[in-house]
Amino acid sequence: KAGVTQTPRYLIKTRGQQVTLSCSPISGHRSVSWYQQTPGQGLQFLFEYFSETQRNKGNFPGRFSGRQFSNSRSEMNVSTLELGDSALYLCASRRNSGAGDNEQFFGPGTRLTVL
Amino acid sequence: QKEVEQNSGPLSVPEGAIASLNCTYSDRGSQSFFWYRQYSGKSPELIMFIYSNGDKEDGRFTAQLNKASQYVSLLIRDSQPSDSATYLCAVTTNFGNEKLTFGTGTRLTIIP
Numbered sequence: 001k002a003g004v005t006q007t008p009r010y011l012i013k014t015r016g017q018q019v020t021l022s023c024s025p026i027s028g029h030r031s032v033s034w035y036q037q038t039p040g041q042g043l044q045f046l047f048e049y050f051s052e053t054q055r056n057k058g059n060f061p062g063r064f065s066g067r068q069f070s071n072s073r074s075e076m077n078v079s080t081l082e083l084g085d086s087a088l089y090l091c092a093s094r095r096n097s098g099a100g101d102n103e104q105f106f107g108p109g110t111r112l113t114v115l
Numbered sequence: 116q117k118e119v120e121q122n123s124g125p126l127s128v129p130e131g132a133i134a135s136l137n138c139t140y141s142d143r144g145s146q147s148f149f150w151y152r153q154y155s156g157k158s159p160e161l162i163m164f165i166y167s168n169g170d171k172e173d174g175r176f177t178a179q180l181n182k183a184s185q186y187v188s189l190l191i192r193d194s195q196p197s198d199s200a201t202y203l204c205a206v207t208t209n210f211g212n213e214k215l216t217f218g219t220g221t222r223l224t225i226i227p
Binding site: 031033035044050055056058090092104105106108 | 205
């Protein structure tokens with residue numbers, strides 16, 4: 001069974017630009033969450049989508065946004081990039097909503113460097 | 116107070132010994148508890164999850180949960196050099212709530 005896939009794997013952008021990252025969850029998984037990992041802040045939750053709806057959102061500015069498509073694939077967008085946005089962006093998928101089915105599986109991540 | 120706390124290490128354990136990793140959490144409403152392993156330059160890999168008080172064993176790994184003490188641990192028996200990695204503890208507050216809150220991780224080194 002294929003795991004979570006993320007594209008691109010590496011990205012270099014300059015300040016002020018915008019970027020779109022893509023995530024395809026494990027087949028049959030309907031929930032996608034996004035996380036940012038930096039050496040200083042660790043792993044932080046960005047947002048979570050289920051059935052094309054954002055269900056949870058972390059404490060990130062509005063420059064960070066996302067969406068989910070009907071096939072459960074998800075994209076996240078960061079506008080007006082800042083140097084501090086340099087990070088590993090991770091996507092995690094989960095089978096569905098409900099008790100006892102909480103395990104999240106991470107993709108390989110997208111390494112974003114902002115110059 | 117951080118929501119999820121781990122000793123950052125590094126924790127050094129001889130090969131073949133038991134590695135013990137600890138995690139405490141502040142939200143008494145936390146329901147689901149996870150241990151992820153992360154090798155340098157790689158993404159987190161889920162190795163254990165536990166939802167009820169007590170022990171849960173899977174191969175060389177045992178997760179222990181004590182909700183009264185707000186404490187979760189991971190034991191790795193017969194430690195191997197390939198176990199050298201950063202171990203991340205994560206919790207969610209409610210079943211169905213997708214947000215994982217992570218600790219900062221414990222760096223484990225297995226000494227041959």
